[in-house]
Amino acid sequence: MTPEQTRALDDRVLAIEQALSADDLPATSSLIADAPTHEVVAVIERLDARRRAVVYRLLPKQRALEVFEDLPASLQGDLVDALQDSEVAAVFADLDPDDRVRLLDELPASVAPRLLRGLPVDERTLTAAVLGYPQDSIGRRMSPEYVTLRPSVRVSDALARVRSRVRDAETVYTIPVIDDARTVVGVISLRDLLGGADDDTVGALMSEPHTATATDDAEDAARLCADLGVLALPVVDSEGRLVGILTIDDAVRILEQEESEDAARQGGAEPLRRPYLSTPILRIVRSRVVWLFVLAVGATLTVQVLSVFEDTLAQLTVLALFVPLLIGTGGNTGNQAATTVTRALALSEVRTRDVWRVLSREVRVGALLGLLLGVLGFAITSVVFDLQVGLVIGLTLLSICTVSASVGGVMPLLARAIRVDPAVFSNPFITTFVDATGLVIYFLIARAVLQI
The missing domain is CATH 3.10.580.10 (CBS-domain)
Known part of the structure; x- marks a missing residue:
């Protein structure tokens, strides 16, 4: 939407919320009467569950069906909870079979059979056929209502x-x-x-x-x-x-x-599967908290590495200044590679059998990136500190970028090979892994160059 359309929509939502707060249903009805269907959908997505049901009931029957069909399945499920059985049965019967299945997937198991029993026999048969396919298969999302022709027909x-x-x-x-x-x-x-x-x-x-x-x-x-x-x-x-x-x-x-x-998942959270403003706070917390626990446990690897090289840090405290820079650069390099390869997988540009080709490319890409950043890091650090510290930083950037790009490029392919969502193996886990390995590389290079 254009900025003007966004502002108009925000104004409409505010006006509707004010009318609902004042229990002014005639004003609410007039506000949504002339609004396009997509605007009514956008308004409903921003309201809480109670107000969503009130607005929906104010829509004429045919308009209500159009709006219901355009809503995310999760919000359709919320409306089913809020509406009366007769209202739900009427809307459910008018949906296409594939849309019914999307809605049934969002409803409690006890509700689905009741809705199916209320359908005409032919519609129930079509819906049951779609329901019979696995959850993530295209059979579950196809429409069984189509026209066919024979080759010999004029x-x-x-x-x-x-x-x-x-x-x-x-x-x-x-x-x-x-x-x-x-x-x-x-x-x-x-x-x-x-x-x-x-x-x-x-x-x-x-x-x-x-x-x-x-x-x-x-x-x-x-x-x-x-x-x-x-x-x-x-x-x-x-x-x-x-x-x-x-x-x-x-x-x-x-x-x-x-x-x-x-x-x-690349950002370290589970998908909400519904508009953000209509998602309950506890559901948002649940979508993030498990990942935070996993990443917090993974971050203990970094702590363990620092404890192992504690003596090295004590001998030359200037090394500690570069830890955030180095692990941040490694994480970003790995994330870039993982995002690129995950996208290529989704577009079928690469297959799991291409793992060695991807690894070869990412080693070269990482080495070139590391060389560019390493030369820059060496030059600046040598001027600010001394030549040996600059050499440590330059070599570390070269090594970390090469390793990070290689790991980031290969991990999504390994995930696909073991039938795990590649996005799960991307940014959060790669960042944690690269943080630990990057520090090991850093301190080993420092010990070799500085003789400490």
């Missing part, structure tokens, strides 16, 4: 079929083409259908299909959809039969969630 008949299903399908802009065994043999766009002659067959106009398997990781399938630049990606079972479709908007949503998760 364009005129195909368009008639699309028109008859346009309100029920998730999308009609990309249509899978299947054979008698429901195997995907091609895809055809609505544009190609409209541009074809009435007597042309679908098979003559269709293109080669790209598909994802229902058990594939959701992020991998979403990345494939985005990389191909397609509006929808057919999802098939292990035998190649069509079971669903992934639309580009759902793919983008998956990628945004994964980016948020990686960013949080």
Whole structure:
């Protein structure tokens, strides 16, 4: 949003909060009546649970459904707790099957069966099919509502079929083409259908299909959809039969969630999975405290290293002045490498089998960075202190940068190899590891150069 739009939204939120505080429901209703759906969503995301439910109930039925569909699944779950059963049942029945599954994942186990029982039989069957796939698979995020065509169908008949299903399908802009065994043999766009002659067959106009398997990781399938630049990606079972479709908007949503998760873990916290202002304080604390304990325990390695080299520090106290500089530089170098490689993994630019190539590149990158920083550190330290201390700092920067970049580049690949989120192995753990090893390198070089 532009600064002007942000200010307008902030003013609207403030006005709504003031109206709610004064229990002025007519004023609140008028404030949200003319607001675009995305603004109403933004307003609801910034309110507490009670006010969120009040604002939602003031929306007309159709508008309420639009807003509900655009809310994060976590806030949808909060609203389910606040609304009456009849209100929840009406909204739940109007959701698409994949959106229902996202909501069910956020609800207590005791609530989900009750909501499912209230669905019509056909909708319950579609939803249950999506629920049957593993939690992080694309099958869990696909839509089972789609239009299919056969290769032998004429364009005129195909368009008639699309028109008859346009309100029920998730999308009609990309249509899978299947054979008698429901195997995907091609895809055809609505544009190609409209541009074809009435007597042309679908098979003559269709293109080669790209598909994802229902058990594939959701992020991998979403990345494939985005990389191909397609509006929808057919999802098939292990035998190649069509079971669903992934639309580009759902793919983008998956990628945004994964980016948020990686960013949080690289910063040493768990993802909130909901807007910051609507997240309870205790949940924010829980998302951070475990990591802080882990990193605090890891930091004891640094303390142990300092205690081992206590005599070296006592003989030349000037060495202590450079400890923050050196471990900070090492941590930053490792984090840069880890962030770059983690991103390359997410984009499928590197694989775990590329570990030696990545290590080779990062050794050279780290050595060049260390050489540049080392020469600068040597020059400045030699002038301020003496030549020997400058040599220690220069050699240490060269060594630490080389080691840090190498470790930072390889750790995400090792994490992927053992099926751990690479972001977990990134900044926090690398910083802790490099702090300890960097100090060992520093004091060993100091002992060798200064003969202490």
